[in-house]
Amino acid sequence: MDAGSTADRDRFDLAVVGLGYVGLPLAVRAVDAGLRTVGVDTSDSVVDGLIRGRSHIGDVDDSAVSGMLGAGFTATTGTAVLSAASVIVLCVPTGLTGSGQPDLSAVHAAVRSTGERIRPGTLVCLESTSHPGTTEDVVRPILERCSGLRVGEDLHLAYSPERIDPGNPQFGVANTPKVVAGCTPLCTKHATAFYEQLADPIVAARGTREAETAKLLENSYRYVNIALVNELAMFCAGAGIDVWDVLSCAASKPFGFTPFQPGPGVGGHCIPVDPRYLEVSARQVGVPLRTLETAREVNERMPVHVADQAAALLRSRGREPAGSRVLLLGVTYKPGVADMRESPAFAVARSLLAAGAHVRYHDPLIDEFHVDGHPLSRVDEPFDTENDLLVLLQEHSCYDRERLASGDRLVLDTRGPGSTRLPEHGPGEQGRPDA
Ligand SMILES: NC(=O)c1ccc[n+]([C@@H]2O[C@H](COP(=O)([O-])OP(=O)(O)OC[C@H]3O[C@@H](n4cnc5c(N)ncnc54)[C@H](O)[C@@H]3O)[C@@H](O)[C@H]2O)c1
Structure with missing residues (x-):
């Protein structure tokens, strides 16, 4: 050739x-x-x-x-x-x-x-x-x-x-x-x-060093701000506060605030990878960028937080994660893009599988989804009734939130306000098996 x-x-x-x-x-x-x-x-x-x-x-x-x-x-x-x-x-x-x-x-x-x-x-x-x-x-x-x-x-x-x-x-x-x-x-x-x-x-x-650093800054900026809202989402879940309402109120400020959205973790070839290049360089010159290091810890914790929330929702209906049928909706790292690189769906699926759940997936863009060599079954209809819990990971355009929330479906929406509400609870109780 x-x-x-x-x-x-x-x-x-x-x-x-x-x-x-x-x-x-x-x-x-x-x-x-x-x-x-x-x-x-x-x-x-x-x-x-x-x-x-x-x-x-x-x-x-x-x-x-x-x-x-x-x-x-x-x-x-x-x-x-x-x-x-x-x-x-x-x-x-x-x-x-x-x-x-x-x-x-x-x-x-x-x-x-x-x-x-x-x-x-x-x-x-x-x-x-x-x-x-x-x-x-x-x-x-x-x-x-x-x-x-x-x-x-x-x-x-x-x-x-x-x-x-x-x-x-x-x-x-x-x-x-x-x-x-x-x-x-x-x-x-x-x-x-x-x-x-x-x-x-x-x-x-x-110079070339400035141009190289500018690129790393652009992606690190996203990484850190996503970590901030991810950590806020974890706090809000624990405190019984609606994080989506908080974000929508804050985003009404026309200056000095750029909205970022929480999610199940950070994916793709750039955002989770590039800050690491900056982190390693900073350590080498003896000026560790601790904000980046903390952001990485937070973002990498998100898939486990999602699995914990899934468990809490299942238990609110009297089910244990072990043996429950969980359907992941959207497993790519980004909506509308057929790219699985560094997708948080891997870590979410891994945590749910480790808890004993039967995990399947729906994604019109992805034909095969393997987690640690284990192939997950693909489902063609996202709203079939064969599931105990739907976990929306990626907002592909085919997922209609209203339809998702209709009926008696148990839904964990990691990208927006569509999650099934847990029964009323006091601060700090959400996620407890008996909450
Ligand atoms: N994907 C993005 O959104 C994006 C955005 C901005 C910057 N970048 C950066 O751009 C670079 C490329 O990213 P990408 O997403 O296009 O990667 P990619 O994996 O989609 O494409 C890279 C291509 O390079 C080929 N390749 C590997 N080694 C080669 C070699 N020695 N000679 C010739 N071809 C070779 C691979 O076969 C592959 O087709 C990376 O540094 C990435 O961080 C990516």
């Missing part, structure tokens, strides 16, 4: 390395802007699908891929094409290792491939989210060593964090402000000129 020698003879304005949730929409935008674009990905199935006109990303439909192919886009698992590109943008994953440490293995691999192929004069931009210093201290040395070229003299290197918001119909690559920073003023100039073709406006950061 290497576009190989033919592509090598041709020139590409842009090579996008990593064709996932970030890289593919970027490639779509670039083709739309008239750039001759090639995509490189290590996954055979991703490349196979794209060259057959099939998208694997919810925000990009098959017709957009067909349109790109018609406009000359091509995709390949080979890296030879990188020597034919004027600009190379790296959009590879940056997750965590099993022990929760930043995992830059995909960045290392992509930069090595780039360095081995790159020609003088090329602009390389990293878009992957990573810790401050990644562009200067990780990417630059590998690139220079593998290419034998000097950044700022023979080639240009920049960082520009991606801000894509999967499932957001309002903001895409073209109309989301793009932060850009080069390793040298000349690198910044080249990177700015490139991104001006794709996005508006361009926001020049003082």
